[in-house]
Amino acid sequence: MAEFNPRLYFITDSTKYEKDEFLRRVEAALKGGVTLVQLREKERSTREYLELANEVHKLTLKYNVPLIIDDRLDVAMAADTEGVHLGQSDLPVNIARRLFGPDKIIGATAKTVEQALEAYEQGADYLGVGAIYPTTTKVKTILTSTEMLDKICHAVPIPANAIGGLNKDNIDVLKGIPIAGVCVVSAIMKADDPKQAAEELSAAMQDKLEL
């Protein structure tokens, strides 16, 4: 099985692309070294979400990278992906853990220490914390300070990632905070060359964050 490593966590956004171009970009990101992929679909029907999940899963399996499905445990179970990511308006983590099984990866979004502790206690494997910067991929964004991110990292024993408007030029702000990795959408998805973008972001994380 693909090993879980949230260091460079690529979250997709298919809304701007034809399917072939979308898949080409996801594969380029995998070639560029992303360590975890999340498929995030908000507008598609369940059937369409499942069909796209199956196609993306073929790619991630080829590169031995786990695939996480956003929100929809039914799609994750139907496609037998390695994990699911749950926001505060999605299924509770403990219910998803019971249905999905002990070996699957379950991630949760946390914006406060309380949410982080609850997700951890309910069985989450990792946290996404943000948005650190405003983002164009979510209509409603509530910003999370780097101070809160730091508090959350220290409050729970599971890996926590920073998310929200992050790219190779602004990740300095995360320096010294014990994050496990960085989640990005646009910095890779919308790059002229997603492979190069992933490589440069990875190099910047090592240089600036020693990650």
Added chain:
Amino acid sequence: MAEFNPRLYFITDSTKYEKDEFLRRVEAALKGGVTLVQLREKERSTREYLELANEVHKLTLKYNVPLIIDDRLDVAMAADTEGVHLGQSDLPVNIARRLFGPDKIIGATAKTVEQALEAYEQGADYLGVGAIYPTTTKVKTILTSTEMLDKICHAVPIPANAIGGLNKDNIDVLKGIPIAGVCVVSAIMKADDPKQAAEELSAAMQDKLEL
């Protein structure tokens, strides 16, 4: 466990009501004798869908009527409802059957004999066939003729229900077709008195359709 009987199948629409009024109407329909209830939510978050499913489930359990969740197997599994209903753009029936288990009720929408046979072969317990009449509760409606409904009823050994704009005054059109029951939304949901509407529809089905 509540017994499966699709005779008077009430599909909810919560969009026009405050939660208390919605639940009051669902309970009135149960008092009026509906034999099956489907919770159908298209706009809510997963968490909201689950919370509402849990509340409706308390009511249906009280009246010993199975609760079916539209589309979302994750919500159905999380709320442990008796069933799930799958349209052509939802999960395939065979995948849902594998995940949900052999004892759960799985329904499918069919507009053609091919779709009906596929759903049956994949493990569906019943079919919803329509829309017989135009309906106001779905934006996109493709009409199904009563001739097609009749063909489907004869093509598969599982119960098939008529759906779409049906009410006590127009169900005559179904006379002679071996349907198992009738699905309604508005005829009960929007009635001044949902209990009375369910009772009158039930009586009309007996009088006009010998059902």
